[in-house]
Amino acid sequence: MKFYDCTSAPSPRRVRVFLAEKGIELPTVQVDLAKGEQYGEAFQALNPRCTVPVLQLDDGSCLTESLAICSYLESVYPSPALLGHDARQRALILEWNARIESEGLLAVAEAFRNRSRGFQNRALTGPQPYAQLPQLVERGRQRAQLFLDSLDAHLADTPYVAGGHYSLADITALVAVDFAGWIKLAIGERKHLGRWHRSVSARPSATA
Numbered sequence: 001m002k003f004y005d006c007t008s009a010p011s012p013r014r015v016r017v018f019l020a021e022k023g024i025e026l027p028t029v030q031v032d033l034a035k036g037e038q039y040g041e042a043f044q045a046l047n048p049r050c051t052v053p054v055l056q057l058d059d060g061s062c063l064t065e066s067l068a069i070c071s072y073l074e075s076v077y078p079s080p081a082l083l084g085h086d087a088r089q090r091a092l093i094l095e096w097n098a099r100i101e102s103e104g105l106l107a108v109a110e111a112f113r114n115r116s117r118g119f120q121n122r123a124l125t126g127p128q129p130y131a132q133l134p135q136l137v138e139r140g141r142q143r144a145q146l147f148l149d150s151l152d153a154h155l156a157d158t159p160y161v162a163g164g165h166y167s168l169a170d171i172t173a174l175v176a177v178d179f180a181g182w183i184k185l186a187i188g189e190r191k192h193l194g195r196w197h198r199s200v201s202a203r204p205s206a207t208a
Contacts, residue, residue, distance in 0.1 A: 004052055004053060005053060011066055050125070092169075093167045112179075112183050170196075
């Protein structure tokens with residue numbers, strides 16, 4: 001297998017943390033998004049959607065979504081379990097992972113990509129140009145604020161996002177909360193979120 005990464009981007013960070021938690025080391029290729037390497041012919045042959053991460057399997061096929069990559073790795077390397085020990089746990093982890101993606105990661109991305117000069121005509125990922133819409137910046141910030149508030153309230157009753165054990169949901173939430181800092185949204189007075197964030201950030205995998 002081969003992992004296509006970009007250390008400055010939030011999405012592949014999710015996979016790097018997942019790999020670190022499982023102690024998996026893979027040959028890695030850095031894709032320089034700032035230089036537009038994702039739009040080059042060689043990379044588009046791997047992923048026509050021009051996004052990272054990409055996991056190229058031994059048969060040459062590629063997985064191009066973080067959840068799909070983590071699910072595959074969980075099947076091949078089941079311990080430690082990061083997608084649950086039974087059907088209920090897995091469903092709960094996947095539910096929270098989906099919520100964090102839609103309410104957190106995509107909200108921050110909406111604000112960030114629509115305001116940053118480096119994303120002019122690249123407000124959405126992929127090979128097609130999309131103009132920035134300044135009115136989406138504030139909407140994205142509002143959505144991200146609500147996400148942080150709801151996650152703080154949820155963590156009042158649980159040590160980890162999906163229950164009593166660290167999981168993929170915590171990895172995705174960590175990346176989303178840190179990504180919110182890119183649009184100057186801090187944890188602030190959200191004490192439950194702060195307690196959780198300190199805990200998961202102290203894990204060695206958090207620096208992957």
